[in-house]
Amino acid sequence: MPENLNRRTFLTAGAALGLGATAMGAFPQKGVGGKGPVAISSANGMAAVTRAMELMKAGSDPLDAAIAGVAIVEADPADHTVGYGGIPNEDGIVELDAAVMHGPTHGGGAVASLRNIMHPAAVARLVMKRTDHCLLVGEGALRFARMHGFPEIDLLTDEARKIWLYWKETNSKDDDRIPPPPDEMDPAVKKFFGEKYVREHGTIHLSALDTHGDVGCVTTTSGLYYKIPGRVGDSPILGAGLFLDNTVGSAGSTGRGEANLLNLSSHTIIEALRRGASPKDATLEACRRVVATNKSPRLQDAKGRPNFDVKFYCLSKDGRFAGASLWGGAKLAVHDGNAARLVECASLYDEALVE
Ligand code: ASP
Numbered sequence: 502m503p504e505n506l507n508r509r510t511f512l513t514a515g516a517a518l519g520l521g522a523t524a525m526g527a528f529p530q531k532g533v534g535g536k537g538p539v540a541i542s543s544a545n546g547m548a549a550v551t552r553a554m555e556l557m558k559a560g561s562d563p564l565d566a567a568i569a570g571v572a573i574v575e576a577d578p579a580d581h582t583v584g585y586g587g588i589p590n591e592d593g594i595v596e597l598d599a600a601v602m603h604g605p606t607h608g609g610g611a612v613a614s615l616r617n618i619m620h621p622a623a624v625a626r627l628v629m630k631r632t633d634h635c636l637l638v639g640e641g642a643l644r645f646a647r648m649h650g651f652p653e654i655d656l657l658t659d660e661a662r663k664i665w666l667y668w669k670e671t672n673s674k675d676d677d678r679i680p681p682p683p684d685e686m687d688p689a690v691k692k693f694f695g696e697k698y699v700r701e702h703g704t705i706h707l708s709a710l711d712t713h714g715d716v717g718c719v720t721t722t723s724g725l726y727y728k729i730p731g732r733v734g735d736s737p738i739l740g741a742g743l744f745l746d747n748t749v750g751s752a753g754s755t756g757r758g759e760a761n762l763l764n765l766s767s768h769t770i771i772e773a774l775r776r777g778a779s780p781k782d783a784t785l786e787a788c789r790r791v792v793a794t795n796k797s798p799r800l801q802d803a804k805g806r807p808n809f810d811v812k813f814y815c816l817s818k819d820g821r822f823a824g825a826s827l828w829g830g831a832k833l834a835v836h837d838g839n840a841a842r843l844v845e846c847a848s849l850y851d852e853a854l855v856e
Contacts, residue, residue, distance in 0.1 A: 534713035564717030582703025587723025595656035599721035604747030611737035706753030734758025740768035756811030784825035
């Protein structure tokens with residue numbers, strides 16, 4: 502991978518570098534049905550919902566449309582939370598987690614701690630379609646992807662490497678590494694860290710409702726920045742990072758994965774929808790559950806509130822949608838046929854999280 506590959510060059514060259522791999526395992530085209538399609542995602546998914554909408558309008562399966570949508574973000578070196586360009590683990594190696602679910606077949610597949618493959622969501626679809634399993638991890642997942650012809654590349658961009666190196670150099674006063682003086686810092690690294698050091702993370706979730714009223718969803722991530730090698734978050738865990746039921750709707754999550762793993766929040770949201778809750782009330786219920794189960798003082802602020810955030814996204818079978826987060830300021834991306842736009846999420850607390 503050339504070091505100076507810029508974003509535009511990269512996206513143009515996407516097909517050669519693996520975007521074509523996102524079609525592997527796609528369902529046959531269904532033809533266009535009579536219902537209005539909808540795609541929702543986390544706020545980093547404006548291009549993704551736009552692509553998913555184009556494909557569904559042309560008769561794509563909702564899961565295929567979702568995977569093709571997030572593939573844009575997986576391939577984007579500027580998004581440090583997903584795929585190529587993701588922030589690596591503490592050893593400087595990018596490890597990806599992804600899962601998919603398919604409404605019409607109630608199928609699901611996932612990969613975790615996958616190295617060297619730009620499009621883990623497409624690999625997850627093949628786990629669903631070409632194995633009797635739901636989750637492959639690490640070396641086994643890589644061998645499976647290789648076997649199916651996914652190209653291998655180094656996922657660590659030069660920018661992500663410099664960010665990781667700066668983190669290492671500033672991580673402890675007691676080791677021998679020395680960070681660069683501020684005026685010698687790489688501008689991209691300076692921008693990334695901003696004024697204060699925050700241990701960040703991110704992900705993309707996309708839920709899609711097609712022209713036949715079927716749902717599909719995907720969550721894909723490079724996970725927690727500088728994580729312990731092998732750490733797996735909520736994203737590839739069915740019921741946590743995403744869940745759906747084709748009779749009810751689809752849901753997913755981004756944010757602190759451990760809080761979601763301890764609550765299986767996407768499953769909670771779908772069950773709330775099933776009981777008749779609106780997408781907004783269902784996602785807020787999941788937020789309240791996270792707060793109620795967050796017992797550790799280490800994870801609470803002075804008022805006992807979680808000192809982290811999680812965000813939930815929900816799309817119902819009839820096309821209603823909402824997002825909710827613990828802390829204020831979150832948005833979701835939506836495309837319901839006309840244009841992609843960002844919409845405010847509901848929140849338990851009005852103010853934004855202060856870390
Ligand atoms: N949920 C992801 C994880 O824990 C990270 C994120 O969405 O911020 O791996």
